[in-house]
Amino acid sequence: MTATRTSQTPPLEPIASDELGGSFRGELLLPTSPGYDTARRVWNGAIDRHPACIARCTGLADVVAAVRFARERDLEIAVRGGGHNVAGTAVCDDGVVIDLSAMRAEWVDPAGRTAWVQGGALWGDVDHETQAHGLATTGGIVGHTGVAGLTLGGGLGFLMRKHGLTIDNLLAAEVVTAEGSIVRASADEHPDLFWALRGGGGNFGVVTSFRFALHPVGPTVMAGPVFWAADDTADVLRLYRDFAAEAPDELGSVIRLGTVPPLAVIPADLHWRPAIAVACCYAGSVEDGERAVAALRRFGTPLVDLLAPAPYAAFQGGLDATVLHGWHYYWKATNLAGLSDDAIAVIADHAYAASSPRSYAAMFHMGGAVARVPHDSTAYAGRDVAHNIIIDAVWLPDESGEHAAAETAWARRFLQALQPHRAGGVYVNFLDSDDDSSRVREAYGDRIYRRLAEVKARYDPDNVFHHNKNIQPSSYRRPA
Ligand SMILES: Cc1cc2nc3c(=O)[nH]c(=O)nc-3n(C[C@H](O)[C@H](O)[C@H](O)COP(=O)(O)OP(=O)(O)OC[C@H]3O[C@@H](n4cnc5c(N)ncnc54)[C@H](O)[C@@H]3O)c2cc1C
Structure with missing residues (x-):
């Protein structure tokens, strides 16, 4: 079943408030809520979508609750980090936006030269905190770009020729899967997922935090x-x-x-x-x-x-x-x-x-x-x-x-x-919204795309996370 929006009676209002109410500490924005119209906007003002519900999460537990809620009701899911994707994939019509924009904290370990960064942080946040220690990692060239979407696609920036892409500095990620389970991906834990997260976009789960390697830069x-x-x-x-x-x-x-x-x-x-x-x-x-x-x-x-x-x-x-x-x-x-x-x-x-x-x-x-x-x-x-x-x-x-x-x-x-x-x-x-699946394949080439499709089949076989530059699970075709 897919929810449909009406301006008079938002269909999710009673359901979302009751069912998410107990397990969700964040803000639940429904079409009648003050702030809904601002919250549904993304960086690209040409995108004008109306989700049935925006679940503004405060942490990992809220993300788990929101994924489970949307899955139980078979609702479309969009995941929002910084909201900068030009195609506007951070917001969908009718479904649930899992909005991480309130999750922007960073924890820097200056001695170990690493940082944990929450999944809704912006690059300006990361540069600000890491530079307090004279450290940095490769980030985007505009401060209000989201860490999550940029990292999951690769991550180009001024430091990349010296320190690699953003993903080359990714040490671990905490992920809520399509099942609503929590997994840690790194070189030693779920290495297949860790490989896919480094370039494969938001196809494999909601990343609630990233651990990056840092380097002395400037200040x-x-x-x-x-x-x-x-x-x-x-x-x-x-x-x-x-x-x-x-x-x-x-x-x-x-x-x-x-x-x-x-x-x-x-x-x-x-x-x-x-x-x-x-x-x-x-x-x-x-x-x-x-x-x-x-x-x-x-x-x-x-x-x-x-x-x-x-x-x-x-x-x-x-x-x-x-x-x-x-x-x-x-x-x-x-x-x-x-x-x-x-x-x-x-x-x-x-x-x-x-x-x-x-x-x-x-x-x-x-x-x-x-x-x-x-x-x-x-x-x-x-x-x-x-x-x-x-x-x-x-x-x-x-x-x-x-x-x-x-x-x-x-x-x-x-x-x-x-x-x-x-x-x-x-x-x-x-890639923009009129760049079709052939351009997504072009982005990866056949060999990497096939390997991504296999990992997708393991972690998201029903293609729950498809409001993105989609990798189709190897053994599955979503109905048109
Ligand atoms: C002004 C501007 C400057 C840019 N500069 C650069 C640059 O210097 N280098 C570069 O590499 N790219 C750059 N980009 C492109 C940028 O990498 C993408 O727009 C990226 O999608 C932005 O990430 P976001 O979190 O803001 O995106 P969002 O729009 O929030 O999300 C995009 C997609 O990423 C996925 N996603 C987001 N958050 C999560 C999460 N927490 N967990 C799982 N999936 C998630 C979802 O699939 C979502 O649909 C720039 C974009 C803009 C608009």
């Missing part, structure tokens, strides 16, 4: 972006191709092609000008970092050079205001075979053709420690890729309609033009 690092005018894009990308190929592992970099964001640290006369930026973060001494970025800063005539010694945690939050909650987003992404002159020409031709000044493309430089981890030791498939690109169409809530159609068409055209330059694969966390 002051050489970091920041350098901007050049959009007309210089091809030249900057050719320089960057060689710069990146020779970069030490300590140097993480991300290219951003779009306009200069209107941030207070940037002179106002540059705001919204079409521009390419190379953002760097050097995971080593400031002096070594200065040397590592020197060639980049000397190149051409930058519009503005913000590379400077900076607190790592502050740098990590520097982009937060450029991708606000509630704006509307649509993404297209692919791994790139390399930055050939032809690929650069395509990027330069398309990157500035969006109509919204908020739309942009970002390109992550991979390699380093990411590529050295044995490829079958985790479920992440893109380890031998040099770059991957995400095309991010953005428009404001009151610009829906024609404007939205133009931005999404731009993103699709851009991806299409990159077709000859694509490497196999795509990062699963960059």
